[in-house]
Amino acid sequence: MAEKRTCTVILPTFNEEENIAKMVSSLKEMYPDFCILIMDDNSADRSKELVEALNFRDVRFFVRAPDDKGLTASTCEGITIAGTDFFVNMDSDFQHPLEAVGRIYDELNKGFDLVVGIRSDRKALGFKRSAGSWLFHALASSVLFVHGKRRSKDIMSGLFGGSTAIFSDVIKENGNKFEMKGFKVLLDLMKFAPPEIRVGEITYEFGKRMGGESKVNPKIVYLTLRQCGIVGRFFARFYKALFS
Numbered sequence: 011m012a013e014k015r016t017c018t019v020i021l022p023t024f025n026e027e028e029n030i031a032k033m034v035s036s037l038k039e040m041y042p043d044f045c046i047l048i049m050d051d052n053s054a055d056r057s058k059e060l061v062e063a064l065n066f067r068d069v070r071f072f073v074r075a076p077d078d079k080g081l082t083a084s085t086c087e088g089i090t091i092a093g094t095d096f097f098v099n100m101d102s103d104f105q106h107p108l109e110a111v112g113r114i115y116d117e118l119n120k121g122f123d124l125v126v127g128i129r130s131d132r133k134a135l136g137f138k139r140s141a142g143s144w145l146f147h148a149l150a151s152s153v154l155f156v157h158g159k160r161r162s163k164d165i166m167s168g169l170f171g172g173s174t175a176i177f178s179d180v181i182k183e184n185g186n187k188f189e190m191k192g193f194k195v196l197l198d199l200m201k202f203a204p205p206e207i208r209v210g211e212i213t214y215e216f217g218k219r220m221g222g223e224s225k226v227n228p229k230i231v232y233l234t235l236r237q238c239g240i241v242g243r244f245f246a247r248f249y250k251a252l253f254s
């Protein structure tokens with residue numbers, strides 16, 4: 011029988027005390043063999059004590075360097091320290107369904123190097139964010155096409171899993187070109203991944219944040235535009251002028 015491949019669920023968090031302990035205990039109940047790695051950017055709330063009080067095996071609450079705050083930076087550091095065969099990255103506010111983690115793991119076991127969670131229903135985003143997300147996707151897709159890289163139907167997704175070895179190398183060699191304070195880590199990983207990687211997908215329904223507050227702000231929109239090639243950087247300059 012083939013050996014079971016190990017997996018770490020990476021949870022980037024910032025001030026998620028209303029969600030994080032529930033996320034961790036629900037994930038542990040569903041996936042007792044998986045490791046959980048919380049990449050916390052010095053939350054000012056009770057996130058750390060609530061998770062530590064659970065006292066689960068293979069759950070690590072990692073407090074990041076204060077001068078390196080950023081969602082993309084947190085996921086990247088999580089991938090490089092995960093130490094398992096696979097990783098799955100997801101938000102800590104229940105917008106990504108927990109059952110999707112197991113489906114991503116199953117696809118990775120079939121031999122895909124990257125498995126992207128595709129949002130099949132974006133109602134939770136509302137009209138404005140949905141339209142914005144579509145526009146960003148079109149720009150990002152054209153950037154990947156021009157660079158001869160693999161694409162996906164949802165390049166802006168925050169739910170994805172991959173081979174830890176492949177993506178640790180991508181980050182080690184190209185992390186200095188990533189938009190580390192941005193939110194769209196998948197786009198940077200795909201931009202710099204080897205062109206021959208095998209990309210799989212699963213679909214899921216994107217939910218509403220369960221508790222706490224969104225961390226999205228105009229700066230994140232600006233940083234996402236900057237990730238989208240020459241056209242994106244052109245619009246980013248106008249966007250910055252409008253919002254600063």
Ligand SMILES: Nc1nc2c(ncn2[C@@H]2O[C@H](COP(=O)(O)OP(=O)(O)OP(=O)(O)O)[C@@H](O)[C@H]2O)c(=O)[nH]1
Nearest residue numbers: 022023024049051080081084101102219224225226
């Ligand atoms: N480590 C770390 N995590 C962050 C940071 N900003 C946001 N996060 C986490 O990243 C995930 C996504 O952030 P959200 O604010 O939910 O962004 P979103 O899902 O695009 O926006 P909403 O739909 O409004 O919730 C959540 O788990 C946050 O706690 C950050 O600077 N550092």
Ligand SMILES: [Mg+2]
Nearest residue numbers: 101103105219
């Ligand atoms: Mg969210």
